[in-house]
Amino acid sequence: MNAHTLLPPNPRLIGTITPSGNTVVERTTQAALRDLPQAAALFARIPVHGDRDPFPDRYNLAAMLEAATLLSHARPDAIIWNGSKGGGIGLEHDRDLVARITDATGIAADTSGLALLRAIAASGVQSIGLLTPYAEAHQRRLVERLNAEGVPVVSERHLGMTDNLSYASVPYDTILLQARSLAAQKPDVLLAWCTNYPAAPLAAEIEAETGIPLWDATMLGLLGGLAVAGVAERPNGWGSLSGLL
Known part of the structure; x- marks a missing residue:
């Protein structure tokens, strides 16, 4: 294996916001993209941990937008919220979030929840x-x-x-x-x-x-990001969802 295999030139970048107490999103995303050199992921965290949520009915928009702004410094092709909270508070919060991220950064955004709705429609x-x-x-x-x-x-x-x-x-x-x-x-x-x-x-x-x-919610977020970033290829070996979005 040479350096060109390890670091393919100019991949599409998926900026990913994930909760601070999450250990699955990065591992799943990196594993799924291992054989997809056309794309790579960047990560930022927001404070979500333990068993108490100080924002039980909404997002911590200040933290979300700070994370999105930091990701935008690397000029990713998409920014995604790979989190499942929207399912429990209402996906109108996801719609508002992606609009705010795009307004703040100029970068197209998506969430696991909105990708779920598209999968159901498809x-x-x-x-x-x-x-x-x-x-x-x-x-x-x-x-x-x-x-x-x-x-x-x-x-x-x-x-x-x-x-x-x-x-x-x-x-x-x-x-x-x-x-x-x-x-x-x-x-x-x-x-x-x-x-x-x-x-x-x-x-x-x-x-x-x-x-x-x-x-799976994590794969929904990743696949949504790939679609928004304009990546046509999909990960293999992760179930039929990859062929749907």
């Missing part, structure tokens, strides 16, 4: 089985808000967890059990909705076993 799915690590109250709110956005959640499984960092520690076997339980109810799609929940590497395995597509 596929025409009628039923979704939702799997998360969340606690009961958070899960109820999430289902309610997603349904209000036209995301047809008809069944769900959650793990009762509250600390942001703990989401990343969910074993693969636990996620597989959640997915199998939901798959038995025959939804059109399984949706793993938490960007600090390591479901993305299991997508191909779950799809092969159940015959049901698995969409």
